Amino acid sequence: MLTLTSARQSRSELREWGEKNVLLLLFVTLCVALGLAFPIFFTTANWVLILQSSAIVGVMAIGLSFVMIGGGFDLSFAATMLFCGAVSARIMTGDDPSTPLALIAGPLVGGAIGLANGAIIVFTGISPLLGSIANSLIIRALGVLFVMTTWMEIPRNATGFLFIGQGAFAGVPIAVYIFIAIALLAHTVLTYFSYGRRLFLSGANPRAARIVGVRVRMTQVTAYGICGLCAGVAGVINVSSVGGLSAVFNISYLYDVITAVVIGGVSFFGGIGSIGTVVLGILILGVLKNAMIILNMPHYTQNAVGGVFLIIAIGIDSYLRKLRSS
Amino acid sequence: MPILRYLLRHQLLLIVVGLFVYFHFASPYFSTTFNLVTLAREGAEFGIICIGVTLVLILGRLDISVGSVMAVSALIMIIGFKTLQIHWGYMVPVCLLFGLLVGAFNGLLTTHLGVPSFIATLGTLIILRGLMQWASSTEMMREANSIFSTDPGFQFIGSGDVGGVVPLSVVLLALIFVAVLLVLRFTKIGTGIYAFGGNPQAAKRAGVRVKVIEIGIFAFSGVCAAIAGILLASRLDSVTYQTGLYLEFPVLIAVILGGTSTAGGVGSIWGTVLGISLISILNNGMVMTAIDRDIQEIVVALFLLFSLFFDRLTHKLSNQKKAWKLGDIDRVLNLFGKFNPKGGG
C-alpha cells in the first residue's frame, strides 16, 4: 500500500506544479505568438493599454476570489462598481467637490454594499448565485434612482481625481499601481494572516471549520465585504479614467472578471485559489482582449469571443476535474 | 413536505388574485378586455419559456440563455420573412431548429465536458447577445423593423385568436403544457427526469439515460424559447436589442415561486403556471400604474429574493422533518447553502 500512496502523492504534486506553471507557459506562449504576428504588440503604448484595462477587471477579480475561496459566489460586483463610481462622480460633480472624499467614499460604500449583500446571502442561506443576482438588480436600481443621472461628467479641473484613472508615474498608469498594491495586499492576507487561513478553511469544509472554532459566517460575510470594497475601487478608477459616468450597465465586466477568475484556477467549491494564478489569469485575459482590439474586432464580436473563451476556459477546467475525480 | 408546498401554492394563488384585484382598482386601463388579452398573449409567450426552464430546473440545472435564444429566434424570423422575403411558413422550422441546436449545444457542454450549466448557458447568452448587438446596429435591421408586414397569416401567429376567442399563443401554451404533463406523468422519461434531479448517482446506476435526457431537456428549453421568439416577432413585428434582455430573471422567479426547487428533483408545471400568472400580472400591472422602471426592477428583484428564501425555507423544513425521522441531526444543522455550480445554486 506504500507504493499506492507515494505514487499518488508524487502524481498530484506534479499536477499542482504543472497547473501553476501551465498558466505561466500559456501566458508566455501567447505573448510570443502575438508579438510575432503583430509587431505592435510589444510596444510600450500597447502594454500600457493592456495593463490599464486589466487593472479594473483585475481589482474586481481579486475581490471575487476572496468570496469564492470562502465557498461563496458573487455576481453583484458589477452593479456595485457602477453604484460606487456614481457615488464618487456625484461628489465630484456636486456643489462641493472633494477629491479625497470621493476617493474614500467609493470603496467604503462598496464595502458596505458588499457586507449587506454578503449578510443577506450568508445568513439566509440562499443560493449565492441567485441571491447576488437579485441583489445586483436592487443595487443598480437604487443607484439609478438615487445617485445617478444619465451622464455625469467630472469637471476638467479636478486634476487630482482624474489623475487616478488617467495619470501615470514612470510611464505606468496609476491604476496599475493600485492593482499591484491590492494584489500584494490580498496575497499577504491570504497567505500570512489568520483571516486568510480561516477563509480557506471555511471554503474547504464549513462544518469542520465551525467545529475547529472558526466563525465561518462572519468570515464569509467579510469576504463579500472585501469583494464590494474592490468593486468600489474599480468603480472609482473607471469613472476617473473615463472622465465621467454613464448609467449604462456594462455587462462585459461580469464576464471578464469571471473568466479571469476561472482561468486563474479559483475553485467554485471553495478552499482553493491563489492570487498569483489569478493575476496570471487577468493578464492572459487582458492579452487576449488586446489581440482582439489589434485585430479590429467590433465590440459585439469581442463580447462573443469573450463568451466563447469563457466556455473554453471552464470547459477545460471542468473536463480536467472530471478526469481527476474518475 | 407536501403541506408547506400546498400552502405556498395556495398562498401563491392568493397573491395572484390579490394582485389582480389591486391593479384593477389601481388603474382604469388594467381590466379592459384589450389589456387583459394583451396580458394573456405576453403571458403565454413568457409562459412557454417558463415551462422549458421548469424542466431544466427539475433536472437540477440552470438555463440562463433563454432570453437571448428568444431574441435571436425573433431576429431570424424578422430577417427571413421581411428582409429576405422567405415565407414565414419556412422560417418557423428554421427558428425551431435554431433553438434546438443552441439547447443541444448547452446540453453537450454540461454532459460531456462537465461545464457547470450556469457557465455554459452564460457563455451561450454572451455569444447570442453579441450577435444581437451586431444585428441591431445594421441598416438591414432598421429597415426590417420599419416595414409593416401585411401577411395575415404571419400576423395571426402572434396576434390572432383561435376561434376568434382565445389567443393562439395561449392555445400553444396549453398544448405544450399538456404535452409536458403527459410526458412527465406517463412516460419513462418523466420518471427519469425527476430521478436524475433527485439523486443523479442513483439514476445513473439504475440505467437511466442521463446524458440523453439532459441534452434533450436543454434542447427542449431552447425550442420553447424559439417558439416564444416566433410569437413575439409576429406580435411586435420587430425585434430590437432589448428583446428578451434580462428575461431570465422573471422566468426563474416564476418557476421558483411555482414550487420548483433549485436543488432539483422537485417541481411541477402546475405551480409554474401560477408563477407565470403572477409575473405577468405583476409586470403588466406595474406598467399600467406607471410605476418607475427602476422601482419595477426592485420589486422584481425583491420577489426573486423572497422566492429564493422561501425555497430555502421549505427545503430546510423538509430536511428538518427528515432529520427528526432519521435521527440525523446533521441536516438540522444545515448551516448555509453551498454554491452548486452544476445546478441553480
Add this chain to the structure above:
Amino acid sequence: MNDIPRLAIRGLTKTFPGVRAISEADLTLAPGEIHALAGENGSGKSTLCMVLSGVYQPDAGEIVIDGVVVNPTNPRHAQSLGVSMMYQESNLVPELTVAENIALGHETFLLNKRGIEARTREILNRLNFSLDPSAKASQLSGARMQMAEIAKALYGESKIIIMDEPTAALNSQETQDFHKLIRDVAATGVSVIYITHALEEALELADFTTVLRDGKVVACRPTTDLTRENLVELMVGSHIDIIKRPTRRSEIGEQILRVENLSLRNHLTNINFSLSRGEVVGLAGLVGSGRSELTMSICGVVKPTTGAIFIHGKRVKVVSPRVAIRHGIAYLSENRKEDGLFLQLSVMHNLTASILGPLSYLFGLIRRRREVKEARLLVNSFAIATSGLAKKIRDLSGGNQQKTLIARLIATKPEILIFDEPTKGVDVGAIDSIHQTIRALALEGKAVLVVSSYLPEIMALSDRVLVMRGGQLVANLTAENLTEETVMEAAFA
C-alpha cells in the same frame, strides 16, 4: 445444488495507474449462497465488486455466470446479466415513491403504473417486506431503505446481489432484521456477496468467507471453519492482538465536567453524568441511541433544549464549538470527511486549523516558524506518516488522517476530550496507536469520553462505561459490574 456454480471468477486482475488493485483473484459462488468478503481498506474488495458489477473492466481473468463467460461493460449491462450492486450511499430518489424507485430503469416507455405496482407488491410479499409501494422514499428510514434497495435488485431479476456495508447505518435491532432478510432472499436462490468491516457480521451471516489482502485472495473458507482471530490474522497478515489490555490505569482525580438534565428534543432525555480527571469513560449503546447527539450537545455543535453543563463546578453555556474550545473541550466527530478534514488543504493546514489564534500576532499575522514547529512536533508525537507538511491530506491513509485530526485536537491543550468513533475506518495498525494515545491522555490527567460501537474497544479502554438507550442514559457501569454482557444487556433490554 447443481454442479454449475452461480458465479466463478478466475484469475481476475485489475490495475490502476501505479497500483494493482486486484491480482489473480478467484471466487466461487453457489446459488443461494451468502458469501462474505472481508479485508482492510484498500485490500481490493470494493474493486473486485465493481468489476463484477460492470463499473470497471478487468485487465485479465474471466467471469463466468451460470456456466457462461461474461464481460459486463457497464452497470446496466451487468444488471441484464443478473448482477446488481447495492452501494453504501443511498440509491433511492427521495421524491419518488418506493415503487417508482424499485422499478427505476426497468420501466417501459409508457409507464405501466399498475403493472409496476403489482410486480412491486409481489416482490415485497415474496420477501415479507413491510413496505408501502406508494410511500415516498424520503419517508423511509434505516432498514426500510435497505428493503427498498433489495427489492430494487430483485425487480431486475438479479441472480447475484452484491452488498457493500449495508448495515453500516443500522442499529443492532435493524441489523438483526436485515440479516434475516438476507437469509430469506438467499433462500429463494439468489446469491449474495456481502462486503463488511464487521467481522462478527461475516461470521454470523455468511456461508463462506473470502479474505482479501493487498489485492490477493488469501483465503476462502466455509465460515464455520473461521474464528475472529483467524480473520484478523488473515486480513492483517500477522498475529496481532487487536486490543491490548491496558498496562497501567491512571489516577482518577477531581471532577471536571458535569452534565445535568440535558435534553435535546426528539433525541435526548434527561442526561446526567460527569467526567473526572484521569479517567477514560466509554459511551456505549446501539446506533441511534443518542450517543453522537450527546457528544454534539456537550461540544457546542448542537444546542440542547434544556440542561446545564458545569466545568470545574462553574456553569457554562456552550453555544458553539468555538466556546467549547475556549472552555477546554475538544471534539472529534465520527464523520471525519464531513466534519473533520479539509480535504483540499495540506497536512499542516489541517493540523494548525484549531490553533490559529495562539499562533498569530495581534492583528492576525501568523507566526510562520512557530506554526511549522508546532506542526512538526505534532507529526512526530503522533507518528503521522506523511512525506512532508505540505502534502495534501487527502493523499494520506485513513489512519493517518484520523491521527492528524486527533493531533489537531490535542494542540488546543484541552482538558476534556470527546472522541466519537475514533477508530472507525482506520486500519488495524493505526488502531493500536490511537488507543495508546487515548490512554496516554488519561495518564496526563485529562478527562476522556470515548463513543464506540465496537464493544471490545470500549471494554479495553474504559475505566467505566455509560450506556445509552433510546436517548437516555440507562447505565453507569463501574469496574465491579463491567462486563461485555452487562453492557449489552443495558444497551438492548
